[in-house]
Amino acid sequence: MRRGVLLTANLPQLQNLIKRDPIGYKEEFLQQWNHYNSIRQIFKIHPDEQAQHFRELVAFISQVATCYPKETIEFPSQISSLLLESYGTLSPETRKTLVQNLVMLRNKDVISSIELLKSLFPILPRTTSPSLRTFIRKTILLDIRTANLRSKNHKLNRAVQAMLFGMVERGMEGEVVGDKGRLRAASGPTTDRTAHNSEEAMWAVILTKELWRKGIWTDAKPVSIIALGCFHPVTKVQSASIHFFLGSDEEKEDSDDEEEEEVNVRALHHRREINKKTRSGDKKLQRVLTAAKKKRHNRTESSANFPAIQLLNDPQTFAEKLYDILNRYDKRFSLDHKILLMQLLSRVMGSHKLCVLGFYTYIVKYLAHRQLRVPSILVALAQSVHDLTPPDAVTPVVxxxxxxxxxxxxxxxxxxxxxxxxxxxxxxxxxxxxxxxxxxxxxxxxxxxxxxxxxxxxxxxxxxxxxxxxxxxxxxxxxxxxxxxxGNQPLPFGHSADAAVDIEGLSLLEDHLEKLREEDGVFLGDGDSDEGAWDGWDVESNSSDDDSDEGWHDVPDDDEDLVFSDNEDELEKAQSQPEAPPRVSTLATTKILTPADFALLNDLRIQEANKAVENGGGSHAKRKLATLEANKKAVQAGEQDSYFISENDILGPRKKAKADYAERMASIQKGREGREKFKSNKGKVNKEVASSSTNREKARNKPIMMILSSGAVRGKKKASLREKQQRLRKHIEKAKKMRH
CATH class of the missing domain: 1.25.40 (Serine Threonine Protein Phosphatase 5, Tetratricopeptide repeat)
Structure with missing residues (x-):
């Protein structure tokens, strides 16, 4: 009896004993389990009564649930149903305890990831506590990342994506209010349902964006979820979805990574001066500064999410819906939001070469030099045009x-x-x-x-x-x-260029590889010496030796110049014509060109363009060299969407604005780095090495009676009026120079 009372009053001690000997303390556990069931029934009716004791029992059973799986088989579903059904009436401490214990059961493999996520997704939009909301978000992302760590967990991904898609889809039937003003203060079930659906859709978009950014989801399904969010009636959800495709984030959401504070460079340097000077300390300081600079640079960069735009399902319908929203709710949206829609629509039209002709009629009214944010509008206009756009639709815009x-x-x-x-x-x-x-x-x-x-x-x-x-x-x-x-004429509209027969500059690469092979004796492209590199890539040959029409036939090398024609006159004419075709390299037919080969090809073309410029090739050679160098920089920077333009391309080179007082002082302070004090080093006191005074300083301090008989003083007394005027004029000019 004493033992039972002691264990009942001390749940942590009982928990420790059960983990050591589950069979020996089964009766004590069943006693607490029955006590938990009775408290739970009371807790459903009166959540405020015995809340602390109920939280302790839930934590205790969660810890020992793996020891008695049959008895606690319904325990996770009871916690989940309590969270989903009575979440609004629970106290913040109870909510946090139930969520934490539900996550603990997942960590102990008592429940699956799908069961956990089905409980966490609905309560995430309803959570008002920032700490609990961050915990739920991190748990969801970490669980999905862990499940896809070694290989893709398609079953979990499909289930989660279906839940996220449903969260966005549930609010699609609402009314588009716009973002020029706030929603009218109203109450009722309809307003509460709309607000809940908007929060639910917003969290679905945020989680999908985070999973895409971390590379966990990279297929077309998450793109479809966010593409649906672009048509959501709530402007906040729509804006977050559009920013995903544009490659920028308007809102700074706290991610599951640890938030790093801004690095205080001055404090780091000050600490380095105070602490002991070591090489390791200098290297550590340099690493921190380099990482901070790189992070700051990456934060300011913003480029289009080119893979997501390419993975859009039915981009023509997507673009038409975007234009329909833009045109229908033009008066309800603010200018910033309309520009976001224009930018996304133009990038989709440009990358997929779509024709939404109504867009050019719509954008004409915003083409004015006094229009706010007109550079962004001009960028959207330029990006929407491509070679398949009808000229008749663009000519009025031009x-x-x-x-x-x-x-x-x-x-x-x-x-x-x-x-x-x-x-x-x-x-x-x-x-x-x-x-x-x-x-x-x-x-x-x-x-x-x-x-x-x-x-x-x-x-x-x-x-x-x-x-x-x-x-x-x-x-x-x-x-x-x-x-x-x-006779070179531009191709008319709708006509495509002829098929390419060669890669420009490939003969340079062929000559370069041939030269290296002759110098070093290393094979660099002959098809006979690297048969081992073609293992697994050979064409399957027929096992039988019979001559069938479906097999491959070897053509002798001496028949390369055969001309086939049904007309003998055409045959004689073709054979009698003199041959003067341009050189076509055969390297692409004998060697698979790697990215390194193309990089080398670009370098060789740049070298050839440099030689042409040095030999007086003129402006054409200079422009060709500039184009090749720009392409090389674009490839090195990894700009997949290099055909997207920015506002700087529209504004062009501008005059440098006059610096204000703060900028001038910053420039002055920057020039004073490394100098202790601005003062003259002339003289005995200010010199780095102490020395005596100069003769000029000594002459300045001499008594007047010692210099009265000197030649300088006598010369001044005997000077003529002309000499005095010249000396005075010289003094005045020198004073003016000193003032300026």
């Missing part, structure tokens, strides 16, 4: 740009932005430009402003390359005129 941005009544920066926007549109669809309008626009290359001149020259150079026939003869340039004379 004309409106020229009327609003390119005329003498606006500033030079506006003219430069308009010309750059027209250039980017015409780069993607050259047939949208009118010949008369082009002649007027390129006249701005004679402007006195640097930005307008550069923009007009860029437009002129573009049409010299894509369609020089629209330019006057004197404006075409040498290369374009020679191309037109030889």
């Amino acid at each position: 004309r409106k740009l020229a009327q609003e941005f390119v005329h003498p009544g606006v500033g030079s920066e506006v003219i430069a932005a308009g010309l750059n926007a027209i250039r980017e549109v015409c780069r993607r669809q050259p047939w949208s430009m009118e010949e008369d309008l082009l002649g007027d626009l390129i006249e701005y290359r004679k402007s006195r402003d640097k930005a307008a001149t550069a923009a007009a020259r860029g437009l002129l150079q573009l049409f010299r390359e894509v369609n020089p026939g629209m330019l006057k003869r004197k404006e075409r340039g040498k290369d374009a005129s020679m191309g037109l004379a030889s």
